[in-house]
Amino acid sequence: MKEVTLQIVSQTRVARDVYRMILAGDTTAVTAAGQFINIKLDGLYLRRPISVCDWEPEELTIIYKVVGKGTAQMAALPDGTELSVLTGLGNGYDLGKSGSRPLLIGGGVGVPPLYLAAKLLQNEGKTVTAVLGFNTAEDVFYADEFRALGVRTLVTTADGSVGTRGFVTDALADVGDYSYVFTCGPEPMLKAVYGAVNTDGQFSFEERMGCGFGACMGCTCKTKYGNKRICTDGPVLYKEEIVW
Amino acid sequence: MVNTKVTLCGIPLDNPVIPASGTFGYGAEFAALYDINCLGTFSFKGTTRAPRFGNPTPRIAECTDGMLNSVGLQNPGVEAVLADILPQMATYFRKPVMANVSGFSVGEYAETCAMLDASPQIGWLEVNISCPNVHGGGMSFGTDPAMAAEVTRRVKAVTTKPVLMKLSPNVTNIVEIAKACEDAGADGLSLINTIQGMRIDLRRRKPVLANTFGGLSGPAILPVALRMVYQVYEAVKIPIVGMGGVSTAEDVVEMMLAGAAAVQIGAVNLVNPFAGRDIVNDLPAVMEKYGIQNLSDCIGGAH
Numbered sequence: 137m138k139e140v141t142l143q144i145v146s147q148t149r150v151a152r153d154v155y156r157m158i159l160a161g162d163t164t165a166v167t168a169a170g171q172f173i174n175i176k177l178d179g180l181y182l183r184r185p186i187s188v189c190d191w192e193p194e195e196l197t198i199i200y201k202v203v204g205k206g207t208a209q210m211a212a213l214p215d216g217t218e219l220s221v222l223t224g225l226g227n228g229y230d231l232g233k234s235g236s237r238p239l240l241i242g243g244g245v246g247v248p249p250l251y252l253a254a255k256l257l258q259n260e261g262k263t264v265t266a267v268l269g270f271n272t273a274e275d276v277f278y279a280d281e282f283r284a285l286g287v288r289t290l291v292t293t294a295d296g297s298v299g300t301r302g303f304v305t306d307a308l309a310d311v312g313d314y315s316y317v318f319t320c321g322p323e324p325m326l327k328a329v330y331g332a333v334n335t336d337g338q339f340s341f342e343e344r345m346g347c348g349f350g351a352c353m354g355c356t357c358k359t360k361y362g363n364k365r366i367c368t369d370g371p372v373l374y375k376e377e378i379v380w
Numbered sequence: 381m382v383n384t385k386v387t388l389c390g391i392p393l394d395n396p397v398i399p400a401s402g403t404f405g406y407g408a409e410f411a412a413l414y415d416i417n418c419l420g421t422f423s424f425k426g427t428t429r430a431p432r433f434g435n436p437t438p439r440i441a442e443c444t445d446g447m448l449n450s451v452g453l454q455n456p457g458v459e460a461v462l463a464d465i466l467p468q469m470a471t472y473f474r475k476p477v478m479a480n481v482s483g484f485s486v487g488e489y490a491e492t493c494a495m496l497d498a499s500p501q502i503g504w505l506e507v508n509i510s511c512p513n514v515h516g517g518g519m520s521f522g523t524d525p526a527m528a529a530e531v532t533r534r535v536k537a538v539t540t541k542p543v544l545m546k547l548s549p550n551v552t553n554i555v556e557i558a559k560a561c562e563d564a565g566a567d568g569l570s571l572i573n574t575i576q577g578m579r580i581d582l583r584r585r586k587p588v589l590a591n592t593f594g595g596l597s598g599p600a601i602l603p604v605a606l607r608m609v610y611q612v613y614e615a616v617k618i619p620i621v622g623m624g625g626v627s628t629a630e631d632v633v634e635m636m637l638a639g640a641a642a643v644q645i646g647a648v649n650l651v652n653p654f655a656g657r658d659i660v661n662d663l664p665a666v667m668e669k670y671g672i673q674n675l676s677d678c679i680g681g682a683h
Contacts, residue, residue, distance in 0.1 A: 139413075139654065181445055181651065182440070343437055344440045346449060346650045347653070351409050351653070352403060352451065354440035355437060355440070356451075357437070358433065363454065
């Protein structure tokens with residue numbers, strides 16, 4: 137973990153209430169896809185934890201949905217704003233377990249951390265498939281960016297307005313063989329994925345956090361291997377250790 | 381050169397800055413960021429006789445200038461603290477540390493304290509009779525003067541280490557509880573613990589916290605903490621560790637002027653992980669600004 141000052145390079149609306157923020161500065165503490173950063177905002181006491189969508193030397197991309205006061209405030213920040221950010225939080229995905237045909241399953245704002253995972257897996261020459269689930273057409277984002285990486289990308293929407301009608305699990309029949317699963321999304325989706333996939337995998341969880349770096353015990357969950365803090369021992373848990 | 385040294389129950393501290401229990405874990409996360417030996421000491425995560433998972437999540441909610449928590453005393457139990465955590469802590473913290481203890485019966489408090497008494501790393505026992513987030517323990521001991529006194533007596537009987545009783549603000553008259561603890565032999569008092577509160581989610585129309593209520597901390601509670609430290613200082617002779625919303629070196633001095641011999645910093649550690657180091661570094665300049673040569677001279681200075 138590092139405390140750094142990052143500057144907003146740009147903000148773009150990528151779907152209804154969903155924004156991409158590109159940040160410039162010291163990003164050296166980010167070491168894995170699936171990690172997150174924790175952003176301090178003026179006038180709000182706790183930092184806002186947001187997953188890392190993409191990483192370059194000196195540059196980070198995050199994608200967030202406006203759901204409350206903090207994210208609404210973020211969306212209104214002008215380019216050039218400097219933010220106090222804790223970077224390199226969480227364990228992230230261990231991509232070394234992917235096998236040759238990894239499957240990525242993302243739901244809503246669970247999609248962003250899978251983008252960096254997809255990019256790194258593609259670079260390693262894996263045959264990557266992604267299933268991205270949303271509620272409706274105007275919520276869909278980043279399907280084209282996944283495709284631009286060369287990832288076979290299937291989209292599902294709950295109302296059928298784009299791609300397969302239904303949930304991410306409804307697209308699994310079209311995926312074919314896969315060697316391993318990396319997933320991130322709302323807990324009901326993770327639970328459905330857990331029951332539907334036939335390989336091992338890594339699941340990224342969300343929880344309300346106090347600090348984001350393991351001090352407050354605000355985000356603890358039970359696993360088969362004991363209590364784990366979502367912020368530091370997670371957010372990524374192995375399928376075999378998850379207790380629902 | 382100003383002098384930041386203070387003494388707490390006979391044990392010297394380089395400065396009065398002490399991260400509060402529950403906001404600093406066992407120090408390891410912070411020791412990875414800076415040398416935590418710059419602190420006066422710290423109070424480690426509340427320890428109970430048996431391991432505890434704590435409350436269901438969500439355990440955290442935000443509010444204006446502060447936060448609510450309902451962690452519920454998650455800890456691995458005193459045996460694991462003694463066998464695993466304290467030996468590890470010795471690799472990154474070389475000062476006497478403060479052990480925070482909680483319990484669900486008078487006997488449990490005494491048993492846990494007796495076990496911790498064996499550790500030479502522990503300087504003080506801070507006995508939490510004020511946790512608002514557990515049922516049938518914690519705060520129920522701190523809201524009745526007779527019970528508070530009984531816990532104090534039983535703990536004092538099993539340890540030679542200084543015993544600080546950590547008091548709840550969720551009482552009608554904190555002075556009465558403070559005096560009961562002093563009369564029962566407490567070596568010092570820590571106050572305040574968090575103030576019980578809640579938030580409600582408008583979308584779900586339900587409490588945000590799974591435990592419904594939680595403890596409010598952060599700058600929002602500083603005035604309440606100052607008032608209570610000020611009141612208790614007038615009524616007791618034993619030293620007070622003041623806490624509640626302290627976030628800056630100025631707040632530390634303010635808390636000492638109210639009557640605190642040492643000062644804990646809590647929620648701020650979670651927002652700024654370097655807060656302890658920053659406050660220690662800022663203290664000399666703040667002392668100079670307000671004409672304070674020896675920090676210990678300003679204890680109770682507002683009375």
